Structure formats: C-alpha cells, structure tokens
Amino acid sequence: MADATIKIFSYLPNPRVWKALVAAQFCGITVTVAGDKPANLQNWLWDFDARELPPDERVEDSPHARLSKRGFSGTLYKTDAFLQAHPFGTVPAAFSEDGSIGIFESNSILRAVVRAAENDHGLYGKTGNEASRVDSFLDAALVLAREAQVYLLSINELSQVTHERMSSAYEFYLSGINRSLATSDYIASDQLTIADIGFVCDVSQFLRERLLEDSLKQQGFAVISKNMEREYPLATAHLKTLGAMPEFSTHLGDYLSKVF
Ligand SMILES: N[C@@H](CCC(=O)N[C@@H](CS)C(=O)NCC(=O)O)C(=O)O
Incomplete structure (x- = not known):
C-alpha cells in the first residue's frame, strides 16, 4: 500500500505548518500546501479546493x-463544506487525499502525517505507552502555543495579564523540556519523535517576540525569552541542533538565525 498524501491550506509561512512538513520529510509522505501571505488569505475561498477569489466574488x-x-x-470566505x-x-x-476528512489543530495534522506513513521510523513512539508519552508532550505544548498566539497577536497593545500568562506558560513548558533532556537526547524517548518536532516549531513561533523587542520595550515589557540560552541550556541546544538538520532547515529557512 502506498503512503497516503495530505493536503493543507494555510497562510504561509506558518510554523504550525512546518510541523507537518518536517514530519513528512522524515517519513517520505507527500504533503501538498496551498495558501498565501497572511494578509492575502482574506481574498481566498477557504475550501478543499482553495483558490484566490476575483474581486467581484x-x-x-x-x-x-x-x-x-x-x-x-x-x-x-469559507464554504459550507470547509466548515x-x-x-x-x-x-x-x-x-485527507479525497477531501472527505478534515483534520485541524496543527498537532493533530502532525500526527496524521506520521500515521499516513507506511514506515513512521518511530516518530510516534515504538509502543502504545511511548505514543501516549509523545501525546503528553504535545498536549503540554498546546498550552504554550495558545498563550503564544494570544501574546503575539496582541503584542503591540499588550496587557500585563497577557504578559504574565505568557511568562508563566513559557517557564512551565521550557523547564519541563529542559528537565526531560537532562536524562535523554530527545524529549519523549530515546529517539526523535513528533514531540521534538512540535517543540521546535512551537518554540520557534513564540521566539518571534525577540524580533519585536522594540515594541515590548516601548510598552515597558521585557522580552520573556531574553535569557533562554542561560536558563534553559538543554532546551536551547536541542532546538538549535534539530533546527540545523536538513529536514527542519528546509522548511524553517533562516528563521532561527534571526531569533538566536
Ligand atoms: N491551535 C490551532 C490554532 C489555529 C488558529 O487559531 N488559526 C487561526 C489563525 S492564527 C484561524 O484560522 N482563524 C480563522 C478565523 O479567524 O476565522 C492550531 O495549532 O492549528
């Protein structure tokens, strides 16, 4: 049986899409991506057959x-079928390949990619319990990702509460990852899994705050990840090492060199 293919529609570039693309690269799955710059997505018809709409539509x-x-x-513009x-x-x-099944949430799309592979190379753990442990890390990362979404979307008019919630989610998640890496080369098991892929993409997305330092400073806020290298050295090294692998760098481009 041939590997299935998966189709993704999104604004681009999008670190949430990187998750699926990196995993696809590791397992040889074909993921096709359609989309446009964030600001242009309001000109598109959101659908399995997504397309840019002419102005009169x-x-x-x-x-x-x-x-x-x-x-x-x-x-x-979203079709009924899309919704x-x-x-x-x-x-x-x-x-899914024929458009009959919608898969949402970037972590679930990431899982779908590895599940579609004939050989997932252990990316989703080698046993049921290992797969559950991978899920544990992906669920923990979702809390970070949601806080980061709220934080980054409001970064030019930030509230104290949002900054505090983001700091707390960042410290909670990064300290757990750092502790995990103290006894293992990878986050969830003794080999690379989608927990590592999700970690790289979610933390990379959050690190965009480093590029927005001027705005944060003007509002009297600190860059939360300012001392990440010192405070979470294992997590930082893991991020940089994985980010330099071709399966990651093909999709992340020079993004990490901008935030580090
Ligand atoms: N946790 C979700 C986040 C997805 C999400 O919130 N997407 C937003 C854009 S950042 C969206 O599609 N919004 C559509 C709308 O505003 O109707 C994931 O990881 O996929």
Whole structure:
C-alpha cells in the first residue's frame, strides 16, 4: 500500500505548518500546501479546493462570507463544506487525499502525517505507552502555543495579564523540556519523535517576540525569552541542533538565525 498524501491550506509561512512538513520529510509522505501571505488569505475561498477569489466574488453578501474569529479581522470566505470538515474554521486546515476528512489543530495534522506513513521510523513512539508519552508532550505544548498566539497577536497593545500568562506558560513548558533532556537526547524517548518536532516549531513561533523587542520595550515589557540560552541550556541546544538538520532547515529557512 502506498503512503497516503495530505493536503493543507494555510497562510504561509506558518510554523504550525512546518510541523507537518518536517514530519513528512522524515517519513517520505507527500504533503501538498496551498495558501498565501497572511494578509492575502482574506481574498481566498477557504475550501478543499482553495483558490484566490476575483474581486467581484469578495462581497459581503457572498454565501461564503464569514466573520473572522482569531488572528484575522473582517470577512473571510469559507464554504459550507470547509466548515463541515473544519467546524472551528481555522487554518492550518488539512484534508485527507479525497477531501472527505478534515483534520485541524496543527498537532493533530502532525500526527496524521506520521500515521499516513507506511514506515513512521518511530516518530510516534515504538509502543502504545511511548505514543501516549509523545501525546503528553504535545498536549503540554498546546498550552504554550495558545498563550503564544494570544501574546503575539496582541503584542503591540499588550496587557500585563497577557504578559504574565505568557511568562508563566513559557517557564512551565521550557523547564519541563529542559528537565526531560537532562536524562535523554530527545524529549519523549530515546529517539526523535513528533514531540521534538512540535517543540521546535512551537518554540520557534513564540521566539518571534525577540524580533519585536522594540515594541515590548516601548510598552515597558521585557522580552520573556531574553535569557533562554542561560536558563534553559538543554532546551536551547536541542532546538538549535534539530533546527540545523536538513529536514527542519528546509522548511524553517533562516528563521532561527534571526531569533538566536
Ligand atoms: N491551535 C490551532 C490554532 C489555529 C488558529 O487559531 N488559526 C487561526 C489563525 S492564527 C484561524 O484560522 N482563524 C480563522 C478565523 O479567524 O476565522 C492550531 O495549532 O492549528
């Protein structure tokens, strides 16, 4: 049986999509990606067959017009079929090869990629318990990722509460990862798993705050990850080592060199 393929629609580049692309590279799965710059996604029809809409189809009385909810403003154009496959209406939005199944949440799309592989090279653990431990780390990372989403989306008009919540989620997650790496070369087991892939992509996304230092300073806030190298040396080294591997760097490009 040949490996299945997965199709993803998203704004690009998107660290949440990197997760699936890196995993696909390790297991030889074909992932096709459609999308555009974040600001252009409001000109697209969100669908399995996503496409850029001509101006005369981008109208408020379009049957596909929906109020954006998170990370976008104004109107987005989503088909009924898209919302049936993706009830939360978010991107990245993945689909099975024939479009019949929608897979959402970037960690679930990441899992879908490895599950689609004939040989997953142990990326999802070698036993049931190892797979559950991988899930434990992915679930823990989701808390960081959600706080980072709120934080980064509001970084130019930050509240004290948002900054504190982000700091707390960052410390909680990074200290756990650092502790885990004190006894193992990889986060969830003795080999690379999707917990490591998720870690690289989620933390990379959060580290964008380093590029926004001026705005943070102007508002009287510190860069939360300022001392990451000193405070979480194992986690930092792991991120840099994995980020330099071709399976990662092909998709991350020079992003990490900008934040470190
Ligand atoms: N936790 C989700 C986050 C997805 C998400 O919130 N996407 C936002 C953009 S950042 C979205 O698609 N919003 C659609 C809308 O505003 O209607 C994941 O990892 O995939």
